[in-house]
Amino acid sequence: MKFKSNGMTLTGKRFDLSKIIVYIAIVVAFIVFSITLGSSGFLTVKNQINILRQMTTIGIMSFGMTFVIGSGEIDLTVGANIATSGIVAAIVMRSGGNAFTALLAALATGLLIGAVNGLILIYTGLPSFLITIGTLTILKGLSMELANSNSIPIYNRTFTQIFGNGKVFGIPVMILWCLLCMGIAWVLLRKLPFGAKVLAIGGNSKAAEYSGINVVRVRLTIMVLSGVMAAFAGVLYCARLQAANYVYGDGAEMNVIASVVLGGTAMSGGVASVIGTFVGAWLMAMIDNGTVIAGMTASQQMIVRGVVVIAATALGAISARRKQKR
Helix, strand or coil, rough: CCCCCCCCCCCCCECCCCHHHHHHHHHHHHHHHHHHHHHCCCCHHHHHHHHHHHHHHHHHHHHHHHHHHHCCCCCCCHHHHHHHHHHHHHHHHHHHCCCCHHHHHHHHHHHHHHHHHHHHHHCCCCCCHHHHHHHHHHHEEEEEEEECCCCCCCCCHHHHHHHHCEECCCCCCHHHHHHHHHHHHHHHHHHHHHHHHHHHHHHHHHHHHHCCCCHHHHHHHHHHHHHHHHHHHHHHHHHHCCEEEECCCCCCHHCCCCCHHHCCCCCCCCCCCHHHHHHHHHHHHHHHHHHHCCCCHHHHHHHHHHHHHHHHHHHHHHHHHHHHHH
């Protein structure tokens, strides 16, 4: 059985719109914002770079989520993971640790979160949706306890420059880190057997198991990958803001899911696209940026994002139904 993870396909004489909708959407959004907000600074190089920098944390979390959703699961802890991992990194540096040890501590935290989610999933058989709602709540409480409900400033300049505010040949390091994570995710999905196993499980887990795939191991690895990616996103987020706070990442899981599904990954599993996910995250950041420049209130911005999330979820459901009918 062959599973496709590319962006555009032709099925008979019918063009699969769900695979290219994100590319159409980002072009349309860019044109609309350029016409309506061009004189307000939307088209400046500085603003376009800022959009890319804003999407980096959502993008990195989305790369991990691509594997989770592609396997037919969900991980709602990614936003809370940002706060928890960032706070752990900040505490390590406050206690005298350097940037490298802080990074390792944050990634280890993300790995642990992913492992806990994965172990509960494979040993209880509970839906990942319910599991990660529970761990999300735990992480929110834990991050508040660790930070004592306060913000923890980060004074380590090496940490903030390498992971947050530094530049390489004029390019913000956050963009470069995001591109590196995208490259790693693309190789895992498209060039290594792991990617085919993920999509096989998402397409039909029983058939994948009968074909010799260690479904338990792959599912655990997927959840750990998502946890580590989210933790690294937390490192970048806190490095840019030069502080860690328990409110960081609140609600980010919605933007992440929307980015992944808009990018062509089916909510039902079996189909995934890392490049599509990148463009989906870029689109979400562009919408956020455009609505801010347009002067929309925070509540109006939330409404716009909510509409995009519903549209993305509906698209995934429609795509899944069409796939089942073929």
